[in-house]
Amino acid sequence: MALQLAFEDIGTGSPVVILHGLFGSSGNWRSVARSLSSRHRVLSVDLRNHGSSPWADSMDYLEMAEDVRVLIAREGLPSPSVVGHSMGGKTAMALALASPASVGNMVVVDIAPVPYADRFTPYVEAMRSIGAAATASRTEAQRRLSERLPDPNTAPFLMQNLVSRNDHFDWRLNLAAIGMSVPTLSAFPSALLGRRFTGPATLIHGSNSDYVAAADIEAFRPLFPALEVHTVEAAGHWVHAEQPQAFLAALQQALDRHAA
Numbered sequence: 001m002a003l004q005l006a007f008e009d010i011g012t013g014s015p016v017v018i019l020h021g022l023f024g025s026s027g028n029w030r031s032v033a034r035s036l037s038s039r040h041r042v043l044s045v046d047l048r049n050h051g052s053s054p055w056a057d058s059m060d061y062l063e064m065a066e067d068v069r070v071l072i073a074r075e076g077l078p079s080p081s082v083v084g085h086s087m088g089g090k091t092a093m094a095l096a097l098a099s100p101a102s103v104g105n106m107v108v109v110d111i112a113p114v115p116y117a118d119r120f121t122p123y124v125e126a127m128r129s130i131g132a133a134a135t136a137s138r139t140e141a142q143r144r145l146s147e148r149l150p151d152p153n154t155a156p157f158l159m160q161n162l163v164s165r166n167d168h169f170d171w172r173l174n175l176a177a178i179g180m181s182v183p184t185l186s187a188f189p190s191a192l193l194g195r196r197f198t199g200p201a202t203l204i205h206g207s208n209s210d211y212v213a214a215a216d217i218e219a220f221r222p223l224f225p226a227l228e229v230h231t232v233e234a235a236g237h238w239v240h241a242e243q244p245q246a247f248l249a250a251l252q253q254a255l256d257r258h259a260a
Contacts (some may be wrong), residue, residue, distance in 0.1 A: 002063075002070040006052035008044045011104030014259060015080035017072065018044045019088030022120060022185060023158055023173065025051035027084075027119060028037025032059035033249055037223055040081075040255065045071065047088065049174035050161075056174075059181045061189050065095035079104025081258050083251065085240065086111045086211070087185055096197040097223060103199060105258030106224070107251060110205045110237050112216035113223060115187045122150045123158065124179040130168045132162060133149045141169060193223070201227045204247065228257070 002162035008026045018029045032043040046053040047064055056063075066107050070093060072080055082103050084092030089111035096103040126148035133142040133246040142159050146152040163172050180186075201224035205212040220227045230250040 001027075002066045003054045003056060004074075005048065005054075005067050005071050006046045007071065008033065009041070010034065011042050013040045014255075015036075015075075015077040016040045016042045016208050016255065017068065017077070017080050017082045018042065019046070019047060019051070019068065019082065019084035019091050021086030021088050022178070023050075023161065024088075024124065025084070025160065025172075027051070027160065027241070030243070032248065032251070036252075039115075041077075043071070043075065043077075043080075047091065049177050051172060053082050055177065057180075059177055060184045061090050061094040062098060062191070064091045065098050068092075068095050069099045072102050079258075081105040081107060081255055083107040083109065084111075085109040086237065087131075090185075090188060093197075093223070094192060096199070096201070097192040097195040100197050100199065103197065105199060105200045105229070105255070106197065107254045108201070108203050109247075110209050110211050110239050112203075112212050112219055113188045113193075114216050114219050116211070118121065118182055118186050120185070121179065122183050123154070124175055126150075127158060127161075127171060127173070128175050128179070131170055135169050138162065138169070185197050195223065195226050198226060200254075200258050202230065202250075202257070203227060204230045204232060204239060204250045206237060206239045206242065207231050207233045208236045209239070211237050228254070230254070 029044045033044050036042050082092045089108040096106045130144045146155040161173050231238050232243050232246045240247045
């Protein structure tokens with residue numbers, strides 16, 4: 001059953017729906033949404049088991065795509081541009097392939113419709129291991145988390161999900177469900193591989209990222225024959241955070257392509 005997703009809503013004009021990556025939330029995209037809001041109505045979504053959205057025991061890409069489809073229908077968005085980063089990018093692709101009438105334009109940020117090795121289980125285990133409820137302060141929580149992460153530099157990003165609830169801290173992520181779903185989230189739905197989305201589609205990826213190789217770009221072509229590719233120089237996986245101006249320029253070009 002589709003969940004009623006939480007979202008932030010800003011601006012007026014042609015609609016843009018933004019889908020964050022794993023362990024993210026709508027708040028990660030607030031600056032991008034503000035930059036687009038003079039020309040677009042921007043809905044920055046919290047996907048299931050993230051942010052302020054409801055939790056569920058399962059979270060495969062077809063389920064998450066259906067959540068977003070229902071949101072688009074409920075808000076009456078005509079042919080929106082759907083922008084997704086990483087996990088959100090795979091969700092956008094799943095939505096475009098499963099429900100092409102719901103998507104006017106698709107923009108995928110630094111991910112491909114291919115399976116990846118599990119990069120995420122160590123992060124789930126690190127967050128579950130620190131005993132957030134018994135932690136005295138955010139400073140202590142971040143220190144303990146940094147000690148357990150494969151990449152300590154990701155601690156500030158993950159800490160955005162640690163919230164105060166009454167007299168204790170807690171994660172606003174359904175870590176149990178995410179942990180069980182990592183193999184599914186690392187893959188791409190095989191049921192969609194015979195389908196095509198013929199509308200405008202854009203891949204924006206970082207030149208320094210190891211998430212999108214040349215062979216991965218070719219994997220898009222049978223599914224998204226109108227694909228255009230923008231490479232953002234000196235950017236890794238977090239393209240929008242590492243090179244915000246170049247990313248915004250590429251994104252606006254993709255949105256203008258849809259308008260044309």
